[in-house]
Amino acid sequence: MLGLLRNDIQGKNIVVRFTRGQALPTVLGDPVQLRQVVLNLIVNAGEAIALAASRPREIRIDTSQPEVGRVAIAVRDTGVGVKEPEVEQIFERFVSTKPQGLGMGLAISRSIVEAHHGRIWATRNDDLGLTLHVELPVRPQRDAPASADHGGDRS
Numbered sequence: 001m002l003g004l005l006r007n008d009i010q011g012k013n014i015v016v017r018f019t020r021g022q023a024l025p026t027v028l029g030d031p032v033q034l035r036q037v038v039l040n041l042i043v044n045a046g047e048a049i050a051l052a053a054s055r056p057r058e059i060r061i062d063t064s065q066p067e068v069g070r071v072a073i074a075v076r077d078t079g080v081g082v083k084e085p086e087v088e089q090i091f092e093r094f095v096s097t098k099p100q101g102l103g104m105g106l107a108i109s110r111s112i113v114e115a116h117h118g119r120i121w122a123t124r125n126d127d128l129g130l131t132l133h134v135e136l137p138v139r140p141q142r143d144a145p146a147s148a149d150h151g152g153d154r155s
Contacts (some may be wrong), residue, residue: 001038002061007044011048014057021064025138027071029116034136035069037112037120040105041075041132048129055079055128071138076131087130097154106132 002009002016009016033104041104045059060076082090106120113120118136125131 001035001042005042006040007042009046009059012046012057014046014059016050016059016061018061019063021062021071024063024065026153027116027136027138028139033112034116037109037134038073038075039072041134042111043065044105044132045075045077045084045129046078051080052078064078065138066135069138070135072133072135074131074133076125077097077129078125078127079129080120081124081128081130084124087124090122091120 001019042059042061049055049057049059056078058078060074062074062076064072064074066072091106110120113134113136116136118134120132120134123131123133
């Protein structure tokens with residue numbers, strides 16, 4: 001997704017820092033839909049930063065495994081943020097904090113994440129901006145095929 005958004009991000013003079021968790025398992029789900037969620041989160045972060053005057057311009061993307069069976073992604077921006085009462089409302093349809101926003105990106109993202117048995121939420125940063133969090137289940141590990149027993153007791 002970062003490659004797809006590179007020109008837009010560079011045009012807004014935003015620095016992106018990506019930290020990938022070690023040895024993350026594969027997420028269970030539709031890759032096209034899950035890419036759409038990541039795209040929405042990064043685009044929203046960039047737009048929030050574009051609205052913020054004379055602040056650091058940074059997006060941090062961190063992936064991790066907070067618990068067995070779950071993978072998490074956090075997209076943290078230094079943008080304008082939202083007031084505490086609005087944190088949950090940003091996921092509702094037709095609610096936007098941006099002048100030109102349609103208010104559908106995060107609503108669609110929530111629908112996709114919940115359809116994949118995950119969860120999505122936002123937290124206000126202590127300093128600047130907002131962090132959007134997504135947790136998704138991982139693909140169950142398949143057991144190794146049973147090896148054929150060519151010897152031993154057959155009773």
